[in-house]
Amino acid sequence: xxxxxxxxxxxxxxxxxxxxxxxxxxxxxxxxxxxxxxxxxxxxxxxxxxxxxxxxxxxxxxxxxxxxxxxxxxxxxxxxxxxxxxxxxxxxxxxxxxxxxxxxxxxxxxxxxxxxxxxxxxxxxxxxxxxxxxxxxxxxxxxxxxxxxxxxxxxxxxxxxxxxxxxxxxxxxxxxxxxxxxxxxxxxxxxxxxxxxxxxxxxxxxxxxxxxxxxxxxxxxxxxxxxxxxxxxxxxxxxxxxxxxxxxxxxxxxxxxxxxxxxxxxxxxxxxxxxxxxxxxxxxxxxxxxxxxxxxxxxxxxxxxxxxxxxxxxxxxxxxxxxxxxxxxxxxxxxxxxxxxxxxxxxxxxxxxxxxxxxxxxxxxxxx
Amino acid sequence: xxxxxxxxxxxxxxxxxxxxxxxxxxxxxxxxxxxxxxxxxxxxxxxxxxxxxxxxxxxxxxxxxxxxxxxxxxxxxxxxxxxxxxxxxxxxxxxxxxxxxxxxxxxxxxxxxxxxxxxxxxxxxxxxxxxxxxxxxxxxxxxxxxxxxxxxxxxxxxxxxxxxxxxxxxxxxxxxxxxxxxxxxxxxxxxxxxxxxxxxxxxxxxxxxxxxxxxxxxxxxxxxxxxxxxxxxxxxxxxxxxxxxxxxxxxxxxxxxxxxxxxxxxxxxxx
Numbered sequence: 001x002x003x004x005x006x007x008x009x010x011x012x013x014x015x016x017x018x019x020x021x022x023x024x025x026x027x028x029x030x031x032x033x034x035x036x037x038x039x040x041x042x043x044x045x046x047x048x049x050x051x052x053x054x055x056x057x058x059x060x061x062x063x064x065x066x067x068x069x070x071x072x073x074x075x076x077x078x079x080x081x082x083x084x085x086x087x088x089x090x091x092x093x094x095x096x097x098x099x100x101x102x103x104x105x106x107x108x109x110x111x112x113x114x115x116x117x118x119x120x121x122x123x124x125x126x127x128x129x130x131x132x133x134x135x136x137x138x139x140x141x142x143x144x145x146x147x148x149x150x151x152x153x154x155x156x157x158x159x160x161x162x163x164x165x166x167x168x169x170x171x172x173x174x175x176x177x178x179x180x181x182x183x184x185x186x187x188x189x190x191x192x193x194x195x196x197x198x199x200x201x202x203x204x205x206x207x208x209x210x211x212x213x214x215x216x217x218x219x220x221x222x223x224x225x226x227x228x229x230x231x232x233x234x235x236x237x238x239x240x241x242x243x244x245x246x247x248x249x250x251x252x253x254x255x256x257x258x259x260x261x262x263x264x265x266x267x268x269x270x271x272x273x274x275x276x277x278x279x280x281x282x283x284x285x286x287x288x289x290x291x292x293x294x295x296x297x298x299x300x301x302x303x304x305x306x307x308x309x310x311x312x313x314x315x316x317x318x319x320x321x322x323x324x325x326x327x328x329x330x331x332x333x334x335x336x337x338x339x340x341x342x343x344x345x346x347x348x349x350x351x352x353x354x355x356x357x358x359x360x361x362x363x364x365x366x367x368x
Numbered sequence: 369x370x371x372x373x374x375x376x377x378x379x380x381x382x383x384x385x386x387x388x389x390x391x392x393x394x395x396x397x398x399x400x401x402x403x404x405x406x407x408x409x410x411x412x413x414x415x416x417x418x419x420x421x422x423x424x425x426x427x428x429x430x431x432x433x434x435x436x437x438x439x440x441x442x443x444x445x446x447x448x449x450x451x452x453x454x455x456x457x458x459x460x461x462x463x464x465x466x467x468x469x470x471x472x473x474x475x476x477x478x479x480x481x482x483x484x485x486x487x488x489x490x491x492x493x494x495x496x497x498x499x500x501x502x503x504x505x506x507x508x509x510x511x512x513x514x515x516x517x518x519x520x521x522x523x524x525x526x527x528x529x530x531x532x533x534x535x536x537x538x539x540x541x542x543x544x545x546x547x548x549x550x551x552x553x554x555x556x557x558x559x560x561x562x563x564x565x566x567x568x569x570x571x572x573x574x575x576x577x578x579x580x581x582x583x584x585x586x587x588x589x590x591x592x593x594x595x596x597x598x599x600x601x602x603x604x605x606x607x608x609x610x611x612x613x614x615x616x617x618x619x620x621x622x623x624x625x626x627x628x629x630x631x632x633x634x635x636x637x638x639x
Contacts, residue, residue, distance in 0.1 A: 047477065129594065131458045171455040175462040218464075219451065293520060295545065295563050298414045303520030304543055339473035339491070339585045340453060341415065349525045356520045 027055075031101040034065035034365040038318050040105075040326035041347065042070040042288055045093050046077075048335045054092055057333055058100045060348055064358060065365025068103035070162070070287050070328045074110030075146045076132055082114050082142070085149060098157050105160040105204065105287065105328070108147055108190075115139045116174075134174025140186050144193030151197030160202045162243050162287060163190035166209035168226040170219050178221050180229035187238035204285060205239025206230075210247060210262045224259055224273060231277040241325070242279070244270050245288040246313075249299040253313040264289070264313055271323065284323055289313060290330045294341035307360045314364070397595035401466055407444040409435045410465035412453040417565060417622060418471040418587075421450075430622045431469045431587075434488060437614055438467075438589075441605035457482050460592045467602065468590045478590075483599040486606060487586030488615060490632055493522050494567035494579045496552060497559040503580060507534075507637035514538040516548050516557035523561030526582060529639050545569075552577060568623035579626055582635050 041061055045054050061069060073090050080086070097104045116130040117123055118138035135143060151161060166172040167183040187205055194203045208227060213220040227235075246267045257265040271284060291309045292300040301309065310329060317327050333348040347358040354362075401407055411432065413421045419429040427448045439446035449465045456468040461481050471491065474484040495501065501509050511534060517523040519541040527539045540557055542548060545566035551557040553574060562570075567579045589606075591598050609615040610630070620628040 129461065129463070131461060169452075171452065171458060175455075175458060175464060219455075295518075295521070296415055296417075296565060298416070298420070302544055303518065306520070338475075340471060342453070343522070351525075351529070353525055353528055355525070 027099060029099055029101070030062055032062050032065060032067045034067055035368050036065065036314055036318060036365050037067045038325065038327050039064070039066045039314050039361065039365055040068040040070065040328035041066050041332035042328045042330045043332045044072070044334050046072045046074060051092055053335070054096050056352055058096050058102060060352070060354070060358070061332060062100040062102060064362045066102070068105055068326050068328065069097060069332070070105045070107055072107045072109070073150065075108065075143065076110040076112040079146055080112055087153060094154055094157050103160070104158050105162060105285070106150065106154070106158050107162045107165060108150060109133070109165050111135050115142050131174055133172045134176070135186065137182070137185065140189040143186070144189040147190050148193040148197035151194045151201045155198040155201070158201070160204060160241070161194055162204040162207055163187055163194070165207050166245065168208045168211065168221045168223055177218070178226065180221070180226045181233040184230050184233040184235050184238060187235065191238040202240045203238070204241045204243040204287065205235065207243040207245060207287060210245055210266055212260060212262065224269065227270065227273055236277060236279050240282065242270070242274055242282060242284045243287040244284055246286045247289060248291040248301070248309050248313070250291070250301050253309045253316055267321065267324070283325055284321070285325045286317065286327045288330045289327050290345055292341060292344045294344040297341035297344070300341065300344060303356065307357045310357060311360060311364050395595050395597035397463065397466060397592060398597040398601070401444065401598060405445055406447050407439045407442065407467060408447045408449055408465045410451045410456050410459040410468040410470070411448050412456060412470040413450055415471050430618065431471065433618055434615070435469050437609055437618065438602060438605045441608055442601055457590055460590060463592070466591060466595070466598060471587055472590055473585055474588055481593055482590045483593050483596070485589040485599070485602050487588050487630070487632070488606060489587040489619065490581055490584060490630065491564045491587050492581040492583035492585040493526055493561055494564055494581050495559050495561055496567050496570050496577050496579045498552070498576065498578070500578045501580060503633040504636050506580070506582065506635050510534055510537050512536045513558040514540060514556070516540045516542055516551040516560045518542060518544055518548060518562065522563070527561055533639050549573070565623070568627050571626050572624040581631065584632050584634070586632070
């Protein structure tokens with residue numbers, strides 16, 4: 001093949017690419033058929049490039065009988081330059097989810113490089129040395145503005161947003177010492193922003209990571225201690241629905257709860273804390289849950305038990321927790337493999353091959 | 369003409385690589401490592417046999433022993449910082465650790481923040497067989513064979529993909545790796561698809577079994593892209609350990625004779 005043929009082929013491909021994308025039709029409106037509408041998945045379409053793969057993923061979610069998804073809408077992707085919004089990717093996900101009849105719970109995070117430094121701080125010339133979870137207080141209002149822009153844009157299609165994620169882990173707090181009072185200050189700004197964009201949107205708050213880390217640990221803080229301090233700092237005024245992460249971590253779904261034990265029914269301990277702080281009238285959504293079936297990760301189980309525990313967790317929540325809305329299982333499908341035990345949380349392989357657990361959930365939601 | 373195109377491509381890729389690499393004036397991280405005489409490794413100690421804590425809180429595992437070898441090669445004292453898997457890379461970026469090591473695979477989306485080393489281990493799913501199968505002949509060997517896999521595992525995913533390619537392939541699904549081993553020993557299956565640790569264990573327990581990887585999963589170290597000198601030092605240490613036989617010996621110690629050589633051959637003719 002001659003060089004000019006290569007160049008011509010490359011140019012032709014480059015021109016045809018966006019055209020191909022535009023030719024994909026959204027398709028007819030669907031509804032989700034499910035005997036167990038609390039089934040929900042946390043999808044990972046954040047880094048999915050092709051529209052056809054977003055469509056295929058969300059069609060599989062619908063066919064599994066899941067009525068809702070939690071999906072990530074990174075601030076850094078939409079507002080990479082301050083004040084300049086690019087909604088292309090978010091639009092596609094929300095439009096296709098809407099067409100499939102799936103409720104979107106939008107998780108809002110990932111700090112753009114420009115917002116990791118206060119306006120008075122220079123970005124180091126040798127490169128960014130703060131992670132995408134570092135947000136200085138001087139930038140809280142910028143975060144709130146992004147949420148306001150998001151809730152306003154999607155006010156007819158997105159009724160639920162989650163502000164921030166697992167703030168009691170140093171990883172999710174810019175590798176700083178975690179700070180519940182400071183996090184509530186951030187949530188106050190975020191809540192006001194969300195309502196400014198859409199007064200009817202439901203703001204999910206909390207989303208703390210289940211952990212027993214003692215106070216002072218550089219890695220994080222015990223979830224109950226963190227939540228208690230959040231409530232003392234005025235957390236109740238910053239959310240409408242409490243987001244809870246409830247992982248099985250190798251334990252049976254029905255194992256009794258205990259403040260010093262991490263398991264699925266830890267949800268009940270968190271709910272008690274919520275009620276004790278006068279918020280019992282609000283609902284809960286389990287926005288992350290699941291069992292892992294890695295052969296070597298210490299907190300995993302085997303694939304067959306994973307199926308048993310996952311189905312059991314949906315049924316348990318349905319029968320015992322009237323205050324709970326969804327159980328969102330992490331993570332439906334990754335765009336590519338992580339090549340770590342994270343892969344063993346998936347329900348569908350990157351090449352769209354459904355795993356046995358997906359087929360079991362599909363059977364479950366189609367039966368009474 | 370083909371040679372000219374290759375030369376142009378090489379120059380083009382080289383230019384892109386040069387432009388893409390950050391070029392800090394100094395390596396403060398390496399200077400700091402030298403000054404204190406320690407090399408801090410971020411470790412997720414929940415993944416034996418690569419890294420774990422024993423009952424006394426001591427770090428152990430293949431990755432931990434490799435960290436000791438690398439530190440010795442650089443005449444430094446290793447220290448370990450316990451982090452979760454998803455904190456491994458970030459902990460180097462914010463300088464809470466110098467190097468991350470924990471069954472870590474290069475992540476294309478993170479190459480602006482961190483350098484990934486050359487691989488020291490291939491953790492891809494493996495085919496275990498009685499016959500000695502080559503990378504070039506796996507596709508032909510599969511015809512009419514029966515494979516045993518763990519239900520829902522990556523081996524199961526690969527077997528399903530292969531079945532679409534070859535309808536004569538039979539797949540038996542079992543509950544765990546022990547049942548794969550039993551099926552092979554009892555002649556119920558011609559081969560098994562399983563994870564790297566189980567595959568090597570089977571070859572240690574049953575010397576007549578052979579194993580080859582059917583996918584590439586390279587384990588690497590990572591350090592902040594602000595530390596190019598540290599990255600170069602780690603690369604040099606890995607190369608030296610490979611050449612002087614210490615790294616092959618470490619692989620053999622943990623995973624048996626068939627794990628001694630580092631291989632990244634690609635299976636031909638299969639999806």
